[in-house]
Amino acid sequence: MSREPSVLKKRVAILGSTGSIGRQALDVISRYPERFTVVGLAAGKNTALLAEQRARFEPSVVSSGEDGAAGLLAVATASKPDIVLAATDGAVAFDAVFAAVDAGIDVAVANKELVVAAGELLFAHARASGARLLPVDSEHSAIFQCLRGEPVERVASIILTASGGPFWNTPAEEMRNASIDRALKHPTWQMGVKNTIDSATLMNKGLEVIEASRFFDLPAEKIHVLVHRTSVAHGFAIFTDGNVIGQLAPPDMRLPIGYALAYPDRLDDHPVTDPLVALGGALDGAATVLGFERPDVERFPCLGLAYRALREGGTSPAALSAANEIAVAAFVDGRIRFGDIPVCIERALSGVERADLSLDAVRAADHEARRAAALAVAECETTAGTKAIS
Amino acid sequence: MSREPSVLKKRVAILGSTGSIGRQALDVISRYPERFTVVGLAAGKNTALLAEQRARFEPSVVSSGEDGAAGLLAVATASKPDIVLAATDGAVAFDAVFAAVDAGIDVAVANKELVVAAGELLFAHARASGARLLPVDSEHSAIFQCLRGEPVERVASIILTASGGPFWNTPAEEMRNASIDRALKHPTWQMGVKNTIDSATLMNKGLEVIEASRFFDLPAEKIHVLVHRTSVAHGFAIFTDGNVIGQLAPPDMRLPIGYALAYPDRLDDHPVTDPLVALGGALDGAATVLGFERPDVERFPCLGLAYRALREGGTSPAALSAANEIAVAAFVDGRIRFGDIPVCIERALSGVERADLSLDAVRAADHEARRAAALAVAECETTAGTKAIS
Numbered sequence: 001m002s003r004e005p006s007v008l009k010k011r012v013a014i015l016g017s018t019g020s021i022g023r024q025a026l027d028v029i030s031r032y033p034e035r036f037t038v039v040g041l042a043a044g045k046n047t048a049l050l051a052e053q054r055a056r057f058e059p060s061v062v063s064s065g066e067d068g069a070a071g072l073l074a075v076a077t078a079s080k081p082d083i084v085l086a087a088t089d090g091a092v093a094f095d096a097v098f099a100a101v102d103a104g105i106d107v108a109v110a111n112k113e114l115v116v117a118a119g120e121l122l123f124a125h126a127r128a129s130g131a132r133l134l135p136v137d138s139e140h141s142a143i144f145q146c147l148r149g150e151p152v153e154r155v156a157s158i159i160l161t162a163s164g165g166p167f168w169n170t171p172a173e174e175m176r177n178a179s180i181d182r183a184l185k186h187p188t189w190q191m192g193v194k195n196t197i198d199s200a201t202l203m204n205k206g207l208e209v210i211e212a213s214r215f216f217d218l219p220a221e222k223i224h225v226l227v228h229r230t231s232v233a234h235g236f237a238i239f240t241d242g243n244v245i246g247q248l249a250p251p252d253m254r255l256p257i258g259y260a261l262a263y264p265d266r267l268d269d270h271p272v273t274d275p276l277v278a279l280g281g282a283l284d285g286a287a288t289v290l291g292f293e294r295p296d297v298e299r300f301p302c303l304g305l306a307y308r309a310l311r312e313g314g315t316s317p318a319a320l321s322a323a324n325e326i327a328v329a330a331f332v333d334g335r336i337r338f339g340d341i342p343v344c345i346e347r348a349l350s351g352v353e354r355a356d357l358s359l360d361a362v363r364a365a366d367h368e369a370r371r372a373a374a375l376a377v378a379e380c381e382t383t384a385g386t387k388a389i390s
Numbered sequence: 391m392s393r394e395p396s397v398l399k400k401r402v403a404i405l406g407s408t409g410s411i412g413r414q415a416l417d418v419i420s421r422y423p424e425r426f427t428v429v430g431l432a433a434g435k436n437t438a439l440l441a442e443q444r445a446r447f448e449p450s451v452v453s454s455g456e457d458g459a460a461g462l463l464a465v466a467t468a469s470k471p472d473i474v475l476a477a478t479d480g481a482v483a484f485d486a487v488f489a490a491v492d493a494g495i496d497v498a499v500a501n502k503e504l505v506v507a508a509g510e511l512l513f514a515h516a517r518a519s520g521a522r523l524l525p526v527d528s529e530h531s532a533i534f535q536c537l538r539g540e541p542v543e544r545v546a547s548i549i550l551t552a553s554g555g556p557f558w559n560t561p562a563e564e565m566r567n568a569s570i571d572r573a574l575k576h577p578t579w580q581m582g583v584k585n586t587i588d589s590a591t592l593m594n595k596g597l598e599v600i601e602a603s604r605f606f607d608l609p610a611e612k613i614h615v616l617v618h619r620t621s622v623a624h625g626f627a628i629f630t631d632g633n634v635i636g637q638l639a640p641p642d643m644r645l646p647i648g649y650a651l652a653y654p655d656r657l658d659d660h661p662v663t664d665p666l667v668a669l670g671g672a673l674d675g676a677a678t679v680l681g682f683e684r685p686d687v688e689r690f691p692c693l694g695l696a697y698r699a700l701r702e703g704g705t706s707p708a709a710l711s712a713a714n715e716i717a718v719a720a721f722v723d724g725r726i727r728f729g730d731i732p733v734c735i736e737r738a739l740s741g742v743e744r745a746d747l748s749l750d751a752v753r754a755a756d757h758e759a760r761r762a763a764a765l766a767v768a769e770c771e772t773t774a775g776t777k778a779i780s
Contacts, residue, residue: 145635149539154656159665224665236638238668241652242645242660244638245535248626255632262631266544270632275549275614278628279682287683292669294676 012261013040013061013079015072015096016087018049020192021110021136021253025085026053028258031269036261040079042072042096044088072096077103083261085136086111091366094118094359101131108260110136116207117318117362119214134260135215139208141256142235142247143216150237150245152217159236160212161228162205162295168227172299176339180331183338197328201341202295206306207324210317213310220310225303227293232280248279301342305349314354315365322366323348326373336380344376351375402651403430403451403469405462405486406477408439410582411500411526411643415475416443418648421659426651430469432462432486434478462486467493473651475526476501481756484508484749491521498650500526506597507708507752509604524650525605529598531646532625532637533606540627540635548606549626550598551618552685555589558617562689566729570721573728587718591731592685596696597714600707603700610700615693617683622670638669691732695739704744705755712756713738716763726770734766741765 012029016022022043029036038057043050044065054062061079063071076084076096084100086093087110097114100107102125109115114122126133135144139160147155166185167175183200184193191199198204202225209223236246249255258267272278281288297304302324309320327344330336336344351372355361402419406412412433419426428447433440434455444452451469453461466474466486474490476483477500487504490497492515499505504512516523525534529550537545556575557565573590574583581589588594592615599613626636639645648657662668671678687694692714699710717734720726726734741762745751 145633151655154658156661157663157665159668226665226669236665236668238662238665239656240658240661241648241656242639242642242662243535243649243656244662244668246623246636246638248634248636249632252632258631259633265541266629266631266633268544268630271546271630272628272632272634273547275547275616275626275628276682276684278549278626278634279616281682287681289682290680292666292671292678292680294666 009035009037010261011039011080011082012036012085013042013059013075013081013083014038014085014087015042015076015093016044016085016089016110017041017053018043018046019087019089021087021257022085023049024254025087025257025261026057028254028261028267029057032267039081040075040084042075042088042093044092069095073099076100077105081105083108083134085257085261086114087136089113091117091363098122098125098359101125101133102129104129104131106132106134108134108136108257110257112137112207112211113321115211115214116321117366118357118359119211119317120313120357121359121362123214123217133215134263135211136256136260137208137211138234138249138251138253138256140211140215140235141259142233142249143212143237145247145259146235146237146245147216150239154240155216155218155222156238156240157222157224158212158216158218158238159224159226160205160208161231161233161235161292162202162225163199163231164227164229164293164295165199165202167200167299168229170299175299176337178338180334183331193332194325194328197331197341198324200338201302201328202300203302203306203324203341203345205295206303207321209303209306210310210320220307225295227295229291230280233290233292302345305342305345309349312354314356315352315361316349316354318362318365319349319352319354319369320345322369323373326370326377330377330380336377340377340380344373344380347376347379348372399425399427400651401429401470401472402426402475403432403449403465403471403473403490404428404475404477405432405466405483406434406475406479406501407431407443408433408436409477409479411477411647412475414644415477415647415651416447418644418651418657419447422657429471430465430474432465432478432483434482459485463489466490467495471495473498473524475647475651476504477526479503481507481753488512488515488749491515491523492519494519494521496522496524498524498526498647500647502527502597502601503711505601505604506711507756508747508749509601509707510703510747511749511752513604513607523605524653525601526646526650527598527601528624528639528641528643528646530601530605530625531649532623532639533602533627535637535649536625536627536635537606540629542607544630545606545608545612546628546630547612547614548602548608548628549614549616550595550602551621551623551625551682552592552595552615553589553621554617554619554683554685555592557590557689558619565689566727568728570724573721583722584715584718587721587731588714590728591692592690593692593696593714593731593735595685596693597711599693599696600700600710610697615685617685619681620670623680623682692735695732695735699739702744704746705742705751706739706744708752708755709739709742709744709759710735712759713742713763713766716760716767720767720770726767730767730770734763734770737766737769738762
């Protein structure tokens with residue numbers, strides 16, 4: 001008695017089910033009742049929505065913030081999922097994700113901090129257990145798709161595209177004192193405040209460069225960034241034979257989420273029938289244009305800081321990510337100027353001693369970097385205050 | 391005693407070794423003595439170059455035009471190749487290629503007529519024997535690369551790009567009477583006269599649509615053409631989940647030739663290190679732009695004729711291809727106007743009875759279409775003559 005694997009439903013557990021990625025994942029899953037079954041849901045404080053999700057998807061294991069680490073762990077492993085979607089923010093679910101990976105369970109990773117701060121460890125654990133780590137954000141999904149079926153030793157380099165954010169054409173001086181409102185005007189993607197500010201500084205892309213290094217096992221010099229204002233093309237792989245493979249898709253997170261959940265299959269409810277629309281054009285248009293520019297590393301120092309942290313290795317990416325959180329929060333609170341963000345991160349990165357990687361070292365570096373960044377924020381405030389008085 | 395498969399050299403036989411594709415293939419092969427060994431070479435009249443190639447590559451079987459069909463057959467099969475490169479023009483090597491396919495030998499196909507006229511048969515034979523058919527021209531190599539490792543049932547449609555040729559922006563009336571010199575000014579590729587005229591009429595792209603239908607088992611309505619003037623991107627695959635994968639490469643035939651010969655590996659001597667250059671930009675440039683437009687089917691009726699022949703099926707593509715040869719030759723000889731080319735093809739296509747596919751039926755349709763096209767050419771000449779006198 002053998003069963004066809006294709007008729008088995010994929011068992012999905014979601015860490016962070018009430019967040020943006022979690023909700024979009026459930027939207028995708030709800031359209032494919034024959035393909036997926038939700039076996040675990042973990043959320044934080046939004047217990048009302050979690051209760052709704054529980055009633056609708058009937059998972060066997062559910063956990064809210066009150067259940068703490070044990071609850072996340074139960075959702076990630078005791079629900080016996082085929083795949084865990086790691087969609088929490090920050091470090092709260094690190095242990096649960098590592099436990100799933102160690103149990104050989106595939107993980108679709110939407111948690112940037114996890115890959116940036118602890119990526120080397122995470123991938124080492126996955127190699128040991130055989131678990132697959134599947135990227136969820138659009139750029140890494142793009143590269144993952146470009147490398148499908150390819151001999152990985154023939155990858156010469158990859159390109160991640162960046163929208164360039166709201167300040168791509170803004171003079172340096174104007175950027176330095178840019179308001180929060182302007183920084184929040186992202187040209188193509190709808191995202192939360194933190195991610196939108198990260199897009200404005202290009203730190204978002206810097207963190208993605210570090211993630212790409214982990215996902216695709218490439219050194220910093222083989223990961224390029226090009227600015228592509230319309231966010232139609234998300235990534236390219238350049239092969240040693242001179243061929244280039246690229247991926248294009250509308251800016252809709254449900255596509256990379258669906259790709260990761262369905263992998264190695266593809267979903268089938270997004271029929272783009274018009275070729276020009278597929279390349280970003282309009283249905284009634286006659287033409288479409290895809291433009292690519294080199295990033296301006298001088299006006300966007302955060303990109304360089306990310307490359308620096310990647311090259312330094314060890315706990316430096318964790319320190320970078322933590323310091324960035326503090327600096328962005330200080331900017332959003334009106335305590336520092338937009339141009340102070342990279343200054344604070346740079347001071348924190350230089351002030352925290354780089355250590356070899358372990359989960360404890362990551363946590364220590366995170367802690368240290370937040371403290372150093374907070375000090376730098378206070379210094380910037382003082383300087384700004386002095387200036388305002390003089 | 392086991393040998394690593396990777397250290398085995400791939401045995402290559404080339405039909406048409408002294409032509410443009412054959413020479414470029416030998417150029418690629420000569421740079422990889424550790425990967426390839428040439429076991430068979432077949433050429434036509436250029437015996438001097440064939441003798442040079444024989445001395446340099448030391449194949450076990452060599453055949454020139456004097457040896458006829460038996461010579462081609464010996465090169466394609468008796469040389470015991472792992473892969474045959476079918477790079478002859480016309481129908482001369484059809485039997486040799488079918489024999490190789492029937493023997494389970496992979497064939498890299500650069501012979502357009504073979505796929506256009508006899509593609510359905512050829513792929514049926516390959517499915518029966520397990521031989522792989524690998525596309526060699528740039529657009530089909532692009533799609534082949536885009537579909538690598540993909541679930542083929544999730545392909546919604548594909549896009550072939552076209553440079554648009556020298557008349558892309560030329561008014562219809564001016565096109566009708568365009569000179570041979572103008573028709574031979576191709577914007578991006580260096581090719582022979584026949585191929586360049588086919589690019590000017592877009593019949594080249596029409597024939598590629600038919601080829602794509604055979605290579606990727608897609609109906610006419612799932613094969614789109616977009617004009618892309620700079621010939622950087624060669625093809626795209628649109629998947630049912632909304633993702634699009636595309637391929638880009640410099641316009642150099644050695645890339646698709648090398649890809650087909652090395653498949654499933656990739657070669658490694660074309661290191662493109664600059665990301666902007668990889669997307670068609672200049673090394674000292676700041677930006678690059680890829681533009682795509684819908685083709686103008688009214689000014690380029692040959693494209694529509696090709697879709698019609700594909701939809702009709704049977705021997706219609708063979709008739710189309712044969713009639714096109716006659717019409718292009720008549721234009722190059724100054725006997726008909728540029729605008730008469732599609733007129734002659736249309737008359738031939740309508741005048742030849744469509745038959746079900748067999749190699750004999752293909753040959754008969756080819757013969758009939760040439761006769762019908764020649765009649766149409768004579769009629770056009772008469773009309774033009776009458777007009778000139780009146």
